[in-house]
């Protein structure tokens with residue numbers, strides 16, 4: 001996720017900005033930049049691709065940029081590859097307006113087209129450049145001050161933003177605006193600061209203002225004025241930050257994993273927003289046409305780890321909706337199996353990092369056979385994103401905890417959207433069903449949010465079992481795919497042995513492992529399979545298992561069978577994984593915490609596996 005820092009006061013800005021940006025490194029970034037204005041002189045902008053050290057080298061640790069007012073940015077690419085050109089700050093053609101931005105502007109192509117007609121030129125592929133130029137356009141056209149120009153822009157853009165802007169006519173001032181992207185403002189007696197997160201300014205001040213949605217502010221020295229969308233000045237309360245620097249990086253959560261678990265409603269919402277427009281599903285950014293989808297005879301999904309589990313869900317959802325065969329395969333198997341791929345099939349590689357060695361090799365294998373490839377990838381500009389014929393980006397933002405949560409959830413959304421589109425292109429669903437599925441998709445962020453509310457009870461339950469030796473997860477169909485992810489979450493961070501089994505398969509071996517006190521978690525979100533799975537749960541219960549039942553709210557008769565129950569908000573059964581995975585992630589997390597382990601960096605594991 002991008003990071004913003006701004007400073008205006010009586011000290012040299014650039015070294016303060018650089019230092020602030022290093023405190024935001026944990027958010028992930030691929031390039032960085034600074035803009036500093038020295039009085040009324042032209043603003044100086046320096047950007048660099050890669051680590052912050054590159055930017056420090058280019059600016060002699062900031063000493064080469066003179067001026068007491070400036071803005072800085074670390075960029076996590078969303079629109080346009082990681083490059084110096086796409087790095088922020090961005091500027092208007094005459095450098096009158098310079099800005100950094102965090103968030104996603106959904107209608108930026110529309111705005112860009114309008115501005116191109118007004119003779120603006122664009123040098124980057126970013127959505128940010130469109131906002132900077134739109135502010136400049138309003139500012140000059142109506143000859144209005146910064147607040148009105150920014151307010152007009154806020155009304156015109158759709159999406160999320162934390163914006164910090166400098167105007168040539170207003171030296172020594174930073175103007176900011178916010179909607180749905182984090183931003184705080186700090187003050188001391190002589191200076192003010194803006195940042196996307198507290199750690200960036202903690203060294204200088206603990207006195208902060210939280211700027212609300214659709215609000216603006218002007219920072220000048222130690223003074224800050226706040227405004228609403230109508231340009232009226234509003235009052236804000238100053239708050240004292242009590243966190244230490246480490247807690248601040250985690251947004252007050254104890255671990256990055258918990259922070260990322262809570263970021264899932266947003267990751268899901270942002271991914272939906274990227275592909276679901278007012279007119280329906282729009283894959284024009286992916287570059288796949290309905291013609292191509294219509295002609296598909298088969299889909300091969302290949303991935304590793306949790307991404308493979310998303311593929312398992314995808315297999316059920318695509319087959320159910322589009323009625324074409326889907327084969328899911330571990331990338332490490334696919335690459336050496338000499339797979340049989342027909343010309344009219346497509347290989348989909350799912351990867352958060354876009355760098356997993358086996359998944360990349362699978363894409364190359366498909367290319368060698370001249371088969372079309374699609375990457376569902378989180379990191380913009382990663383190798384899989386560059387090498388796949390088409391890329392569908394997930395909008396989870398950077399993930400820091402080794403055990404994935406929000407990237408998994410965003411990948412599920414990409415797969416659902418693709419499934420709906422293939423089904424539509426093939427004429428397997430009509431407009432009404434498509435509209436119904438899209439409506440259900442839009443409700444998922446709220447349902448995920450509600451599932452998070454049950455966490456205290458899950459913590460209590462998990463802590464009770466913190467000495468357990470084995471945990472088994474069982475389910476059928478999509479519930480089996482959910483079980484696979486629940487089991488992986490449990491074992492990878494808590495080191496408790498766990499396994500996921502298709503519930504009908506238990507009797508073929510696994511049931512011999514069940515003894516008094518074995519914890520068995522039954523996942524039952526699919527109505528037509530409900531009774532079958534419940535029977536399998538009864539079978540293990542009669543052999544001494546302690547049963548936890550995870551099912552849709554309303555299925556209260558599960559209490560006759562299960563010793564502990566977890567209810568999740570009901571959704572279309574095809575999308576159940578998105579909601580059911582939340583309590584399972586929380587159980588894995590709390591098990592690790594109860595056993596006193598390093599949740600974010602489990603032993604022997606890496607976030608991105610770039611070797612075979």
Ligand code: G6P
Pocket residue numbers: 304305306307308350351352353354355356359402403404605606607608609
């Ligand atoms: C590692 C991570 C997992 C991830 C897997 C695949 O094992 O710990 O969380 O699911 O790699 O990574 P990818 O970046 O390809 O999604």
